[in-house]
Amino acid sequence: MSKYNYLKVFFDGGSRGNPGPSAIGAVIYDDSGRRIGELSEYIGKYTNNVAEYMALEKVLEYIEKLEAPKLILLTDSTLVHNQIKKLWKIKDKKILDIYLKLTGRLSKYGTVDLRLIPREENREADKLVNKALDSKEFKYDRESNISFGEIED
Numbered sequence: 001m002s003k004y005n006y007l008k009v010f011f012d013g014g015s016r017g018n019p020g021p022s023a024i025g026a027v028i029y030d031d032s033g034r035r036i037g038e039l040s041e042y043i044g045k046y047t048n049n050v051a052e053y054m055a056l057e058k059v060l061e062y063i064e065k066l067e068a069p070k071l072i073l074l075t076d077s078t079l080v081h082n083q084i085k086k087l088w089k090i091k092d093k094k095i096l097d098i099y100l101k102l103t104g105r106l107s108k109y110g111t112v113d114l115r116l117i118p119r120e121e122n123r124e125a126d127k128l129v130n131k132a133l134d135s136k137e138f139k140y141d142r143e144s145n146i147s148f149g150e151i152e153d
Contacts, residue, residue: 005031006070006111011059012125013043013051013077016133022046023136024055025128028063037062040128042136052077053098055125056084060105069110074117076126081116 008029015022022044028037039062043054056073063071075081082088083099084106090096106112119126 002069003067005068006072007031007036007063007066007068008033008072008074009059009063010074010117010122010125011039011055012075012122012129013048013053013055014126014129014133015046015048015051019045019047019050021133021136022048022051022054023129023132024051024058025125025130025132026055026059026062027124027128028059028066031068036066038124038128040132042132049077049079049092050094050098052080053095053102055129056080056102057098060102064105070113071106071109071111072113072115074115074122076117076119076122078116081114084114 008031009026011024011026013022013024021042023042024039026039027035030036039058041058043051046054052075056075059073079088083090083095084102090099
C-alpha cells in the first residue's frame with residue numbers, strides 16, 4: 001500500500017549564462033497539499049535546457065522513496081513539457097540521454113500528469129534555483145592540486 005495517493009511537484013532548472021553555472025529547484029506536496037520536501041542544488045555548468053531536464057531527474061531520484069503511484073509534475077519549461085510528451089523531437093544528445101533515463105523512471109508510475117504552467121505559478125521552485133546559484137557564486141570551485149587521502153600511522 002502506498003503512503004500517498006499522489007505527489008504534486010513543482011520543478012525548475014536554470015543557468016546563468018548558456019551554458020553557465022546551473023541549479024535546480026523543486027517543491028514537493030503530498031495529496032493533502034502539505035509541503036513534504038524541497039530541492040535546491042547547484043549542478044555545475046550546463047545549458048538552461050539541460051538544467052531544466054536535470055531538475056526533473058533530481059526530483060525523480062528524490063521522490064522514489066516516498067511511495068506514491070501517481071505524480072502531478074508542474075513545469076514552466078515548454079521544452080521539457082513538449083519533449084517528454086513527445087510533441088517535439090529531441091535533437092540534443094545530452095538531452096536525449098537524460099530523457100531516456102527519465103522515461104524509464106516515469107514509466108514506473110501508474111499515472112503521470114505533466115502540466116505546463118506559467119512562470120508566475122512556479123515561483124517557489126524558481127526561488128530555490130536562485131538560492132542554489134547565489135550560494136555557489138560565493139564559493140571557490142577551481143580544481144585543487146592537493147592529494148588528499150588517509151595515512152596509517
